[in-house]
Amino acid sequence: MEIVTKVDGQILPLHETMQPKPNIHIEEQTVPGFEVEVIDYSKRAQWLRAAVLGANDGLLSTASLMMGVGAVRKDIRTMILTGIAGLVAGASSMAIGEFVSVYSQYDIEMSQIKRADRTGKVGKDELEAKKKDLPSPAKAAAASALAFAVGALVPLLAAGFIKDYAVRLGVVIGAVSVALVGFGGLSGALGKAPLVKSSLRVLVGGWLAMAVTFGLTKLIGSTGI
Numbered sequence: 001m002e003i004v005t006k007v008d009g010q011i012l013p014l015h016e017t018m019q020p021k022p023n024i025h026i027e028e029q030t031v032p033g034f035e036v037e038v039i040d041y042s043k044r045a046q047w048l049r050a051a052v053l054g055a056n057d058g059l060l061s062t063a064s065l066m067m068g069v070g071a072v073r074k075d076i077r078t079m080i081l082t083g084i085a086g087l088v089a090g091a092s093s094m095a096i097g098e099f100v101s102v103y104s105q106y107d108i109e110m111s112q113i114k115r116a117d118r119t120g121k122v123g124k125d126e127l128e129a130k131k132k133d134l135p136s137p138a139k140a141a142a143a144s145a146l147a148f149a150v151g152a153l154v155p156l157l158a159a160g161f162i163k164d165y166a167v168r169l170g171v172v173i174g175a176v177s178v179a180l181v182g183f184g185g186l187s188g189a190l191g192k193a194p195l196v197k198s199s200l201r202v203l204v205g206g207w208l209a210m211a212v213t214f215g216l217t218k219l220i221g222s223t224g225i
Contacts, residue, residue, distance in 0.1 A: 052190065058094075058151030060205075080156065091149045092145070094144040095141040098137075102137040105135055113131060158172045
């Protein structure tokens, strides 16, 4: 089977069309009813990676809070309330921080678009396309808060139905460890890093954060403060 192409109305073998020839026009043929859509996967990867990091933050922050309070208060109600407070406070903080950050980026890019419009060097269609590509502060804030809340739900659900104190702590540590490995592996895949190394780094860091919070709270609680 030989691959051919159409050049100036003639059917020629592909190897002949690869040779440089003067005044040859290669026709482009399109299929009616079909449009080529260019998808920027790099932007999608950035958003997904930010969501993974937000969920990991919610997971670790809430779990550490619950472990810290659990070091001095063994009842399930106190631990769950601590987790809920951490979820609400953390999600709100993430949303506000992301909103302010993205809005600053939005203002900078909008100023550049207005300057380009005044100079007249950029066409109207291109300006409209740039405006459509501007980041949405509200969407970024909502996505950040949602990602944090999803991660924070893991230790809350793990501890919510277990009354025994020791078993509850063990289940929380186990559930958080599994989630940390998953988030670390996903983050490594998105960042083109070794999966095992990335997962272990996140896992060990999470264990260290929970252990330090538990130990310091236990120490402070034992002093009677």
